[in-house]
Amino acid sequence: MNKTAVHTEPKIFDIEKIRSDFPILRTTVHGKPLCYLDNAATTQKPQAVIDKLVEFYTTMNANIHRGVHFLSELSTKEFEDARIKIKNFINAKSEKEIIFTKGTTDSLNLAAISFGRGKLKPGDEIIITAMEHHSNIVPWQLIAKEKDIKLRIVPITDNGEIIFEEFEKMINEKTKLVSVVYVSNSLGTVNPVEAIIETAHKHSIPVILDAAQAIQHLTIDVQKLDCDMLAFSGHKIYGPTGIGVLYGKEKLLNELPPYQGGGDMISKVTFEETTFNALPYKFEAGTSNIADAIALGTAIDYVSSIGIDSIAKYEGGLLTYATESISKIPEIRVIGEAKKKSSVLSFVINNIHPHDVGTFVDFEGVAIRTGHHCTQPVMDRYNIPATSRASFAMYNTKEEVDTLINSLKKIIEVFN
Amino acid sequence: MDAELRELYQQVILDHNKSPRNFKKLENANHFAEGYNPLCGDKIDLYLIVEDNVVKDVGFQGSGCAISKASASLMSSIIKGMKKEEAERLFERFHDLVTGKLTGEAEIEELGKLAVFAGVRDFPARVKCASLAWHTLISALHDGKKVISTEE
Numbered sequence: 001m002n003k004t005a006v007h008t009e010p011k012i013f014d015i016e017k018i019r020s021d022f023p024i025l026r027t028t029v030h031g032k033p034l035c036y037l038d039n040a041a042t043t044q045k046p047q048a049v050i051d052k053l054v055e056f057y058t059t060m061n062a063n064i065h066r067g068v069h070f071l072s073e074l075s076t077k078e079f080e081d082a083r084i085k086i087k088n089f090i091n092a093k094s095e096k097e098i099i100f101t102k103g104t105t106d107s108l109n110l111a112a113i114s115f116g117r118g119k120l121k122p123g124d125e126i127i128i129t130a131m132e133h134h135s136n137i138v139p140w141q142l143i144a145k146e147k148d149i150k151l152r153i154v155p156i157t158d159n160g161e162i163i164f165e166e167f168e169k170m171i172n173e174k175t176k177l178v179s180v181v182y183v184s185n186s187l188g189t190v191n192p193v194e195a196i197i198e199t200a201h202k203h204s205i206p207v208i209l210d211a212a213q214a215i216q217h218l219t220i221d222v223q224k225l226d227c228d229m230l231a232f233s234g235h236k237i238y239g240p241t242g243i244g245v246l247y248g249k250e251k252l253l254n255e256l257p258p259y260q261g262g263g264d265m266i267s268k269v270t271f272e273e274t275t276f277n278a279l280p281y282k283f284e285a286g287t288s289n290i291a292d293a294i295a296l297g298t299a300i301d302y303v304s305s306i307g308i309d310s311i312a313k314y315e316g317g318l319l320t321y322a323t324e325s326i327s328k329i330p331e332i333r334v335i336g337e338a339k340k341k342s343s344v345l346s347f348v349i350n351n352i353h354p355h356d357v358g359t360f361v362d363f364e365g366v367a368i369r370t371g372h373h374c375t376q377p378v379m380d381r382y383n384i385p386a387t388s389r390a391s392f393a394m395y396n397t398k399e400e401v402d403t404l405i406n407s408l409k410k411i412i413e414v415f416n
Numbered sequence: 417m418d419a420e421l422r423e424l425y426q427q428v429i430l431d432h433n434k435s436p437r438n439f440k441k442l443e444n445a446n447h448f449a450e451g452y453n454p455l456c457g458d459k460i461d462l463y464l465i466v467e468d469n470v471v472k473d474v475g476f477q478g479s480g481c482a483i484s485k486a487s488a489s490l491m492s493s494i495i496k497g498m499k500k501e502e503a504e505r506l507f508e509r510f511h512d513l514v515t516g517k518l519t520g521e522a523e524i525e526e527l528g529k530l531a532v533f534a535g536v537r538d539f540p541a542r543v544k545c546a547s548l549a550w551h552t553l554i555s556a557l558h559d560g561k562k563v564i565s566t567e568e
Contacts, residue, residue, distance in 0.1 A: 030418060351434070353481035355456055356425075359539065363418045372457055385457035385479050414417065415430060415482070 013310050019395050021046040021302075032365030035400045040185050040213055040344055040391030041369050042235045045299070049239060052298040056291045064290055065264060065281070079290050082297030083280070086245055089300045090230065091221040096250055096279040100293050103244035104212040105135040107231030108179070110246055110283060111208055114256040115177060116143035124176040129154040129162050129191070130381055131184045134374040136210045140179065150174075156381065160187035160336040167196065171203055178207045182214035186373040186389065187336030188319075188344030190218070197226055206252065212236055216393070217315060217342045219308050228252055234292060238393075239299035243292035246283070253279050260285040311394045315343050318392045322401045329405070331412050335387050346373075346387040349408070352415050354386040357408070364407035366400075423535035424542070425482065432486035437493050442475040447559050451478075451552030453544055458484045462552045471495050471503060471557075476549065483533075483542050488549035490529055500557050506530075507550045513537070514546045 019025050024044045027034045036044060056078070062071035064079045080095070087095045101107045120126075126140055130153050137151075144151050152175075154167045178200045183190050197207045206228035211220060215232040222230055229252070234243040248256075258265055258276055262285035268275045276282045303311065322345050326332055335346040349357060358370035369389045372379045379385060390404055417425075445463035452459050458480035465473040474492040478485075495503045510530055512518040516537035524531050536546045 030420075353479075353485075355481035355542075355545065356483070359424070359542070360421065363421045371455075376457075379457070385459070410417075414425070415433070 013306070013314050015314075015395070015397060018306065019397075021048070022395050023047055023050070025395060029365045029367070030363045032363075035364070035366040035403045037390040037392065037396065037400065037404060038367045038369045039216075039393035039396075040236070040373075040389065042241065043216060043238045043393050044395070045240070046238055046302050048302050049295050049299050052295040053240065053291055056294055061291070063287055075290055075294075078294045078297075079288070082293050082300075085297040085300045089220075089304065090215075090247060091223050092247055093223060094250055097222075097247055097253065099246045099248065099253075099280045099283045100288050101231075101244045101246050102242055102289070103233040103235070104210060104231045105139075105244075107244050107246035108135050108208075108210060109139045110259040111179070111229050111231065111248075112139035112143045114259050114283070115208075116147055116149070118256040120147050120149055120176055122148035123150075123174060125150045125152055125170075125172070125174040127152045127154060127167065127170055127175060127178045127180075129167075129180050130156045131160065131162070131187055131189060131191075131375065131378055132179075132181050133185055133210065133212065134376070135212075136179055136181055137377070149176075153377075154180075156189075156378075159338050160184065160189045161338045162189075162191060164192065164195065168199060171200070171205065175203065175205050178205055179210070180207065181210040181212075183211075183217065183342045183344070184336065184375075184378075185213045185344065186346055186375040186378050186387065187338065188341040188346065188391075189336060189338035190214075190340040190342050192340075193225065193227070201226065213342070213344070216303070217308075217312055219312070222247055234296040234299065237296075237299055238302060239296035240292035243289045243296050245296075250279060253283070258282050258285070262286045264288070306394065312342075314394060315392050315396075318396055318398065318401065319343060319345065321398055322390065322392070322404070325401060325405045326408070329408060329412070331416075332408065335382055335384070343393075344389060344391045346389045348384055348387055349412060352411060354388040356415070357388045357411060360411040360414075361404065361407040364403060364410070366404050366407050368404070420535070420538055424539055426532045426535065428490075428529065428532045429482060429486040432489040433482035436476075436485055436489035438475050438489065438496075439477065440475045441477055442473060445473075445475065447556045449552045449556035449559070451548045451555070453480075453484075453548055455544070456481070458545060458548055460484070460488055460549055460552050462488075462549065462556050464553075464556050466500065466557070469500050471498050471500070480548070481542075481545050483536065483545040484548050487533065487546045490532075491549050491553065494528070494530065495553065503557065504554065507554060510550055511547055514543050 022044045060074045062075045064076040083095045083098045087098050152170050154162050200207045208229040209227045211230050211232040216237040230247040235241040265277050265285040267277045331350045332347050354370035371386045442463035447464035447466050449462050460478035463475040476488050514536040533546050536542050
C-alpha cells in the first residue's frame with residue numbers, strides 16, 4: 001500500500017465508546033430502545049459530525065473560492081481540507097481526482113453523462129450486472145437511448161454472485177465501459193472487482209465502481225484497485241446527506257466534458273466561448289454543499305480513528321452471527337448467499353409479506369428496510385416482490401441481532 | 417403485542433390474510449382491472465361479473481402485505497350483490513375510515529366488518545395498502561383503464 005494511505009493496524013474495538021458517540025442510539029421507539037439495523041439506507045451520525053455542522057454555520061459560513069475576506073478563506077480551506085481527507089482515505093493520487101457531488105446517484109449521473117457525451121458512439125456497449133441499484137442502471141439507460149448504445153447485463157447465480165465467465169464472454173470490441181456495484185445493497189455480495197478490473201483493463205476498457213455500500217465497510221485503495229472511477233455517498237459513511245464523491249483518474253477526467261455548467265466550473269466566460277476550470281472544479285458547477293462536505297471530512301476522520309479494518313472485522317462477526325441465528329428459523333429464507341458478503345442480510349419469511357415484518361418489528365424498536373431496495377431486477381431474478389433487510393454498522397451489537405431474531409420469531413407466531 | 421399494533425393487525429385481518437376469500441381468477445369475468453403500488457410492489461388482478469348493474473361475482477389474485485390482501489378479501493365478500501353505485505359509495509366511506517376522516521363510532525359501525533381497518537389511520541404509510549383493492553374496484557367497474565397505480 002502507498003505510504004499516504006491512512007489505514008492502519010486494527011485497534012481495540014471499544015463498542016461502548018463507539019455507541020456513546022452516536023446520540024441517536026439513546027432514542028426509544030414505541031417505548032423500546034432503538035435497534036437501528038437500516039444502515040445500508042443511511043448510517044447515523046457521530047456527535048463529532050453533528051458538532052462540525054453547527055460549528056461551520058456558527059463560526060465560518062461563507063462561500064468558497066470567491067471572496068478574499070477572512071471567512072471565505074477559512075471555509076475554502078476547510079472545504080479543501082475535507083477533499084484531501086477523502087483523497088487520503090481512498091488513497092487517490094491527487095485531490096484533483098476527488099469531485100464533490102450530491103451523492104452516489106449524482107456521481108453516477110455525472111459519470112454517465114460526461115463519459116457518454118465524451119466517449120460513446122452509436123453501437124457501443126456498456127456492461128453492468130444484474131445486481132445493480134437503480135442508480136447504476138437508469139443513468140446508463142438514459143445515455144444509451146440518447147446515443148444509441150447497448151446495455152449488457154452480467155447474470156447472477158442463485159447465491160447472488162456474478163457469473164464471471166458470462167462477463168468475460170460479453171466483452172468485445174464494442175465494449176467501451178464496465179460499471180459495476182462493489183457491494184450489493186440488496187444481497188450483500190462483495191463483487192470480485194479486482195478480477196473485473198483486471199479483465200476489463202486487458203481490453204483497455206475503463207471500470208466504474210459503485211461503492212455506496214463498500215466505502216463504510218471495506219478498505220478502499222483506488223490506486224491498488226486501479227478502478228477508473230468510483231462513486232460513494234457521505235451519508236452512508238456516517239456523514240451528512242446531500243454530499244457524495246466521484247473519484248476519477250485525472251487523465252480520464254481531463255478527457256471528459258463537464259457535467260453541468262455554471263459558476264465555479266469556468267475559467268473564462270464570454271458570449272462566444274467558455275473555457276473550463278481545472279480539475280476538480282470543472283465538474284463542480286455552482287456553490288457546493290460546503291458544510292456537508294466539511295462534515296464528511298469529519299466523518300472520515302472519525303472512521304479513520306477507529307480504523308476501517310477493525311470496523312470490517314467487527315461487522316463481519318456480526319453478519320456471521322446474524323446469518324447463523326436467522327438460519328435456525330425454518331420459516332425464513334436468506335436471499336443472497338454469496339461466499340463473500342458485507343453487512344447486508346436480506347430475507348423472506350414464508351407467507352408473511354416484508355411490509356408486515358417491517359411494521360411489526362418496528363414496535364420492538366427494530367428499524368429494518370423492507371421493499372425492493374431500488375433493485376427491482378434483483379427481486380425479479382428471485383421471483384419475489386420484496387425482501388426484509390437488516391444491515392449492520394460499527395455500532396450494532398449481538399444483543400441487537402438477538403432483538404431482531406426474537407421479534408421475527410414473534411411475528412411468525414402471530415401470523416400463523 | 418402492542419395495543420396499536422394489535423389494532424392494525426386484528427384477528428379478522430390475519431385470518432383473511434391467511435385464507436383470502438374469492439382468491440381466484442374468474443374465467444367469465446366481464447370487468448377487469450389490475451392494481452399496482454410501485455412503492456411496495458403490491459399487485460392485484462381483480463375480476464368482476466356485473467349483470468344488470470349488480471356485482472354478481474368477484475375474484476382476485478395477486479401479492480401484497482396482510483393489510484392489502486385482507487382488504488381485497490373482505491371487499492370481495494362485501495360487494496357481492498351490491499349495485500355499482502353502492503360499491504362506489506362504500507369505497508368513499510372506507511377511504512374516509514382509513515384516512516381518519518370517519519370518526520363517529522356509529523358511522524364506523526355502519527361499515528360492518530370493514531371497521532377492522534380503522535387501525536390503519538394510525539399508519540399513514542399503510543393507507544395505500546388498504547385502499548389498493550378499492551381503487552382497482554372502481555377502475556374495474558368503469559372498465560376504463562386496465563392498469564391502475566396508487567402513484568397517479
